[in-house]
Amino acid sequence: AQKVTQAQTEISVVEKEDVTLDCVYETRDTTYYLFWYKQPPSGELVFLIRRNSFDEQNEISGRYSWNFQKSTSSFNFTITASQVVDSAVYFCALSDPNSGNTPLVFGKGTRLSVIA
Amino acid sequence: ETGVTQSPTHLIKTRGQQVTLRCSSQSGHNTVSWYQQALGQGPQFIFQYYREEENGRGNFPPRFSGLQFPNYSSELNVNALELDDSALYLCASRLELQGGSYEQYFGPGTRLTVT
Numbered sequence: 001a002q003k004v005t006q007a008q009t010e011i012s013v014v015e016k017e018d019v020t021l022d023c024v025y026e027t028r029d030t031t032y033y034l035f036w037y038k039q040p041p042s043g044e045l046v047f048l049i050r051r052n053s054f055d056e057q058n059e060i061s062g063r064y065s066w067n068f069q070k071s072t073s074s075f076n077f078t079i080t081a082s083q084v085v086d087s088a089v090y091f092c093a094l095s096d097p098n099s100g101n102t103p104l105v106f107g108k109g110t111r112l113s114v115i116a
Numbered sequence: 117e118t119g120v121t122q123s124p125t126h127l128i129k130t131r132g133q134q135v136t137l138r139c140s141s142q143s144g145h146n147t148v149s150w151y152q153q154a155l156g157q158g159p160q161f162i163f164q165y166y167r168e169e170e171n172g173r174g175n176f177p178p179r180f181s182g183l184q185f186p187n188y189s190s191e192l193n194v195n196a197l198e199l200d201d202s203a204l205y206l207c208a209s210r211l212e213l214q215g216g217s218y219e220q221y222f223g224p225g226t227r228l229t230v231t
Contacts, residue, residue, distance in 0.1 A: 004158075037222075042224065043204055043225045044118070044222060044223065044224040045206065045208075045222035046222075047219070047220070047221070050219075091158055091159075104149075104159075104161070104220070106158030106159050106160075107158055
């Protein structure tokens with residue numbers, strides 16, 4: 001069975017600090033996708049990134065970066081120079097593209113509060 | 117802007133009643149999934165429809181049912197509402213890309229309160 005664990009329930013940082021959100025996953029599949037979503041107070045899930053299990057290259061997008069470590073089944077997300085607008089709940093999720101029926105399995109989320 | 121809309125935004129129902137939630141996605145998004153997100157939890161998969169047929173279901177009882185229509189809209193129906201059904205219900209539509217991958221877009225959700 002697939003499982004996603006986000007051990008950090010809540011994180012609070014001061015603006016401009018860097019923050020890393022942890023994600024550990026479990027799957028028996030050899031091919032899968034990993035995702036990060038942002039959920040602001042409005043409730044809509046905002047897609048941030050999708051990473052194929054065969055692509056272990058780290059990715060940077062502006063202030064966001066992702067560290068995919070297949071050996072430790074982790075897909076951590078770092079926000080550099082955090083801003084108040086980054087305050088939201090962040091979800092890590094897992095999907096198996098081998099089965100069209102397999103949906104995203106979500107972690108319980110990490111609530112990030114960035115204080116001005 | 118994801119192009120996925122949901123209605124209504126908020127809804128209050130009484131235990132035992134039935135409810136229908138609606139989702140509208142973009143042309144070409146042949147797969148729609150519904151998720152239930154209880155307060156403080158991650159979304160949980162309810163079911164998925166592809167070209168108007170259910171092709172995947174999570175651990176939810178039969179009183180949760182759905183429909184998908186040719187115009188890329190869909191419905192989630194819940195019968196015999198229970199207090200624990202109170203949650204944010206999210207609809208997600210999927211656009212298949214070349215190479216077998218896809219993009220999934222979520223709607224803003226419907227907040228259902230059962231009293």
